[in-house]
Amino acid sequence: MYLPPQFNSKSNADAAALMRAYPLASLISVDESSLPFVSHVPLHLELQDDRMVLLGHCAKANPHWRYLQARPQALVTFMGPHAYLSPAVYPDLLRVPTWNYLAVHCSVQATLIEDPDQKDQLLKKLIADHEPAYAQQWRSLGSEFAHKMLAGIVGFELLVTDLQCKLKINQHRPESHLAMKARYASGNENERALAEWIDRLGMIPER
DSSP: OOOOGGGEEOOHHHHHHHHHHSOEEEEEEEOTTSOEEEEEEEOEEEEETTEEEEEEEEETTSTHHHHHHHOOEEEEEEEEEEEEEOGGGSSSSSOOOEEEEEEEEEEEEEEEEOOHHHHHHHHHHHHHHHOTTHHHHHHTTOHHHHHHHHHTEEEEEEEEEEEEEEEESOTTOGGGHHHHHHHHHTSOHHHHHHHHHHHHTTOSOOO
C-alpha cells in the first residue's frame, strides 16, 4: 500500500493491537483466472518467538483453500478505525478534507490444517478470542457432531513474512491535533477509537 513515512509505523506492538482489536481480515489470493479472490475471515494472532502467525479457517465449499494450496503466498489486510476529517480543525481556511484510518497489511505463507484435532485446537483459540463461555458448549456437542462440523472446514496457518502498518491520523499537521482530538473524542465509535490512538501515539504533548 502507499505508505508515506509520516504514517509508517515500525511498531509490531501497534500492528498486533490493531489485528487483535479488528480481527475480521480480508484474505486475498489469486484464483485460477489470475484474478484476486477475497475471503473475509476472523483470524487469531499468535506471537511465536519473533514470528507472527495468523490462524483461521474457511468452509470446505469455499475454493479459497484450494488457491492457498496451489499458491501459498497471499495477502492479509486488517482495517482498523477510520473517519472523515473536516478542514474545520485547522486554524486557517486554505485546507481540504481528508480521511484518517489505521490499517495493517501482511504478506503471508499459508499452510493448510486438515487434521481434525488440529482444527479443533484452532477453533478453541478463536472461541477463546470471541466467546470463551461457548467453549463448554462446544465440548458438550458430542464427538459425532463435532467431527461433522470439523469435516466441513479447512484450517490454515498464515506465517507473516512481511508487514506494513499504516497509522494515518494527520501526524504531519500538528496545528490540527487539539481540534481533531476534541472532534473525534465526541464522535461515533470509529472516531472515539481514533481519539484513543492520538493519545496512544503521544501526538498531543502533556502540559
